[in-house]
Amino acid sequence: xxxxxxxxxxxxxxxxxxxxxxxxxxxxxxxxxxxxxxxxxxxxxxxxxxxxxxxxxxxxxxxxxxxxxxxxxxxxxxxxxxxxxxxxxxxxxxxxxxxxxxxxxxxxxxxxxxxxxxxxxxxxxxxxxxxxxxxxxxxxxxxxxxxxxxxxxxxxxxxxxxxxxxxxxxxxxxxxxxxxxxxxxxxxxxxxxxxxxxxxxxxxxxxxxxxxxxxx
Amino acid sequence: xxxxxxxxxxxxxxxxxxxxxxxxxxxxxxxxxxxxxxxxxxxxxxxxxxxxxxxxxxxxxxxxxxxxxxxxxxxxxxxxxxxxxxxxxxxxxxxxxxxxxxxxxxxxxxxxxxxxxxxxxxxxxxxxxxxxxxxxxxxxxxxxxxxxxxxxxxxxxxxxxxxxxxxxxxxxxxxxxxxxxxxxxxxxxxxxxxxxxxxxxxxxxxxxxxxxxxxxxxxxxxxxxxxxxxxxxxxxxxxxxxxxxxxxxxxxxxxxxxxxxxxxxxxxxxxxxxxxxxxxxxxxxxxxxxxxxxxx
Ligand code: SF4
Numbered sequence: 001x002x003x004x005x006x007x008x009x010x011x012x013x014x015x016x017x018x019x020x021x022x023x024x025x026x027x028x029x030x031x032x033x034x035x036x037x038x039x040x041x042x043x044x045x046x047x048x049x050x051x052x053x054x055x056x057x058x059x060x061x062x063x064x065x066x067x068x069x070x071x072x073x074x075x076x077x078x079x080x081x082x083x084x085x086x087x088x089x090x091x092x093x094x095x096x097x098x099x100x101x102x103x104x105x106x107x108x109x110x111x112x113x114x115x116x117x118x119x120x121x122x123x124x125x126x127x128x129x130x131x132x133x134x135x136x137x138x139x140x141x142x143x144x145x146x147x148x149x150x151x152x153x154x155x156x157x158x159x160x161x162x163x164x165x166x167x168x169x170x171x172x173x174x175x176x177x178x179x180x181x182x183x184x185x186x187x188x189x190x191x192x193x194x195x196x197x198x199x200x201x202x203x204x205x206x207x208x209x210x211x212x213x214x215x216x
Numbered sequence: 217x218x219x220x221x222x223x224x225x226x227x228x229x230x231x232x233x234x235x236x237x238x239x240x241x242x243x244x245x246x247x248x249x250x251x252x253x254x255x256x257x258x259x260x261x262x263x264x265x266x267x268x269x270x271x272x273x274x275x276x277x278x279x280x281x282x283x284x285x286x287x288x289x290x291x292x293x294x295x296x297x298x299x300x301x302x303x304x305x306x307x308x309x310x311x312x313x314x315x316x317x318x319x320x321x322x323x324x325x326x327x328x329x330x331x332x333x334x335x336x337x338x339x340x341x342x343x344x345x346x347x348x349x350x351x352x353x354x355x356x357x358x359x360x361x362x363x364x365x366x367x368x369x370x371x372x373x374x375x376x377x378x379x380x381x382x383x384x385x386x387x388x389x390x391x392x393x394x395x396x397x398x399x400x401x402x403x404x405x406x407x408x409x410x411x412x413x414x415x416x417x418x419x420x421x422x423x424x425x426x427x428x429x430x431x432x433x434x435x436x437x438x439x440x441x442x443x444x445x446x447x448x449x450x451x452x453x454x455x456x457x458x459x460x461x462x463x464x465x466x467x468x469x470x471x472x473x474x475x476x477x478x479x480x481x482x483x484x485x486x487x488x489x490x491x492x493x494x495x496x497x498x499x500x501x502x503x504x505x506x507x508x509x510x511x512x
Contacts, residue, residue, distance in 0.1 A: 001322045001359030001385070002330070002352055005259050008312030009275070009424040011320040011327075012369045042371040045477045050424060051275075051315060071315040096371045096475070118369030118377075119322045 004120045004215055006065040012097050013043070013050030016116025018070065019213050020099055021059015023124055023136060024112045026210050030105040032060050032082050038089030042096035043116075057084055060103060065120065094125065121214070128206070130172040130181035136213040138167050139189035143198065144206035147173045147180040155182065155198065162194040179205070218361045220402050220456035223354075230388070230398035231350040234357030253349050253356075256319050260308065260331040261345070263318045267307025274313035276495055279425045282433075283307035297340045301440055302433035304339075305332025309429040322359045322368050325375075325424045326382035330355055332436030333386035333443075334393065343393065351389035358385045358405050365457075366464035370417030370476040373467030379435045380412030380463060386439035391446050404446035406456035408439050413463050416474035418481025421492040427482055 006015040025032065037056055051071070058073040061080055069076055077084055091098050095115035103110050113126035123135050127142060134140050141159075145151060152171065159166060165187040173180035189209055190198075199207045218237060226233035239246050271281035283306035291299050305328035312318045312327055321330040334355070338348055362368065362381050370378050387404035396404065412435070420426040452459060473480035482488050 001356040001363070002253065002256055003319055003321075005256060005317065005319050006324060008315050008318050008324050008327075010325055011323040012371065014324060015320060042476050045422060045479075050422065066317060068317070095367075096472075096477075097369070118367045118372060119363070120320055 001119065004065055006120065007068065007070040008051070010050035010052075011120040012116045012118050013052040014055040014070075015065040015120035016097065016118075016122050017043075017052045017055035017099065018059040018063065018065040019120065019122045019136065020101065020112070020114040020116060021056040022062065022064070022213050023059075023114060023122070023210065024101040024103045024110055025060050025062045027110045027112060027127065027142065027208050028103050028105050028108050029208060030108050031080070032103050032105050034104045035060055035082060035084045036102040037084065037086050038091070038100035039086060040089055040091045040094060040096070040098040040100070043099055044088040053086060056099060056101070057082075060084070060101075095123070098125075127183070128181060132170050132172065132181065132183040134168070134170070134183055134185050136210060138185040138187065139212050140210040141184040141186060141190055142206075142208045142210060143182045143184075143204065145180060145182070145201070146203040146205070147177055148203060151180075151203075152182065154201070155184070158194055158198055159184070159186070159190065162191050164188055164190050164194070218357065218364065220358070220361050220405065220460060223357060223361060224399050224402035224456060226398050228398055229350060229354070229392055230401050231354035231357070231392060233398075234353050235350075237357070238353075249353070250349050253352050254345070257335075257345055257348050257352060259317070259319045260335060263311045263316065264304050264307045264331060264335065266316060267311045268303060270310070270314075272314060274310065274423070274425050275315065276421060276423050276425060276491060278420065278423065278491065279313050279429045280310055282429055283310050297337070297440070298437055300340055301332045301336035301436045304336045305329055305432040305436035306429050308332065309432045313423070313425045313429060321355070322363070322381055322385065323378050325370060325428050326378045326432065326435075328429075328432030329379060329382035329436045329439060330386045330389065332432060333439040334389045336436065337390050337440060338393065347393065351393040354392050354401060355385035355389040358388045358402070362409075362460055365460045366467055370419075372475065373464070374415060374470045374475050375417040375431070376412050376415040376463055377467055378417070379415060379431055380409050383408040383412055383435040383439040383442070386436065387442035387446070390440060390443035394443065394447055396443070396447050400446045400449065402456050403451045404442045406452035406454070406459045407445055407450075408442035409456075409463060410452060410454060410459045411438065411442075413466050416470065416481050417476045418474060418483045419476065419478060420483050420488040421495050422476070422478040422483070423495075
């Protein structure tokens with residue numbers, strides 16, 4: 001509530017937008033090349049004046065909300081070889097400050113829908129087309145895999161063995177036996193060896209350890 | 217769930233209770249939480265100093281010289297506290313409008329209110345920054361209690377949610393700084409809040425500049441007024457949490473045009489529309505040529 005320390009002018013349009021960009025940045029896991037960003041309602045209408053576009057791009061480049069390079073994010077994107085395109089979208093009955101980010105690198109791509117709910121706080125509502133609900137105030141483990149019996153139990157056991165305590169967990173799947181996405185908020189990030197262990201499982205299509213993006 | 221009633225009934229000082237809750241929730245050490253808050257107060261100070269000495273224009277050119285202008289002007293009312301509080305508040309918000317570094321409190325648009333009121337009062341009375349840490353922790357607790365009931369953003373609840381919350385937080389902080397009981401602190405917050413209900417968010421062109429910069433000056437003084445009443449044992453007739461509920465209800469009733477979309481109020485005045493057109497690189501609907509911003 002006192003914070004974040006940030007570059008102005010708007011916590012929901014600038015700091016929150018930067019964090020939404022950061023979510024996509026971390027989930028892509030490689031240098032971003034092209035970004036298509038859809039802006040909904042208030043983000044579309046008043047975004048420009050609040051530096052929303054700059055902040056989203058700054059986030060995609062991995063800059064934090066208090067990074068002095070934020071106001072120059074477009075030039076930084078050009079330097080980094082990232083092409084960005086904005087458009088207006090109607091995402092239906094979601095928070096007025098919501099963005100849909102399609103981010104591509106050389107080999108990976110990620111789709112994120114998230115809202116900036118005020119004071120720099122965000123809520124991620126969709127990853128790779130799956131419904132999720134987390135705020136990145138904790139390290140969040142994301143796993144996409146072919147839905148089979150026992151996966152969640154195996155993940156939980158691995159986390160426990162690694163000493164990573166589960167704070168919240170959401171699971172969404174396309175259909176029985178289809179693709180599923182598990183989002184697990186943790187008290188501390190999963191260790192690299194444990195992450196590699198999970199990565200190697202049969203049916204595990206995509207794994208990401210999203211770091212904590214809020215500083216209170 | 218943390219409520220204003222909990223805070224009001226907490227043992228003195230109210231900030232101690234907020235700190236204990238914070239430690240329990242985050243597992244952090246109280247010393248670390250305090251140190252981080254001291255760092256943020258330092259950031260607030262920096263933004264005040266930068267703002268008071270700069271008259272560089274904002275993104276649109278609508279603001280940028282107000283804080284310095286007031287600070288350098290003679291004190292016409294012979295009211296140094298008011299002048300200081302207003303100048304500090306605008307200094308932070310003009311820094312914000314220039315895409316400078318500020319501390320959101322609770323948002324960036326309302327970032328000047330708390331430093332304006334709390335640092336302004338402290339400097340006026342010669343109180344050192346170390347003593348602001350606990351009142352600032354209480355401010356955060358009040359903000360948190362309000363945010364449990366409603367989203368704190370102009371887009372969700374109108375300006376009452378942003379500036380109203382910041383004024384309530386500031387009022388509680390100033391009251392604690394000056395030795396007020398938890399009850400007095402929370403009644404100060406409640407008085408500030410109930411006198412902000414209904415305030416719409418209608419920023420010109422969608423930029424956090426007009427009315428936002430002057431609004432922070434006004435509501436920083438508003439917070440100090442609330443503290444003054446509460447320190448004299450005056451109370452909010454409607455209980456604090458009911459006031460929060462009323463504000464949340466008014467926020468839900470507020471049409472979208474008055475919630476940060478720049479589709480109503482000041483944003484839709486002829487001058488507001490001309491600024492918008494100018495910033496979008498369009499010709500204004502009436503009159504030829506790019507307009508001169510009236511206040512530039
Ligand atoms: S008018 Fe809107 S943008 Fe300006 S301070 Fe109030 S809530 Fe924030």
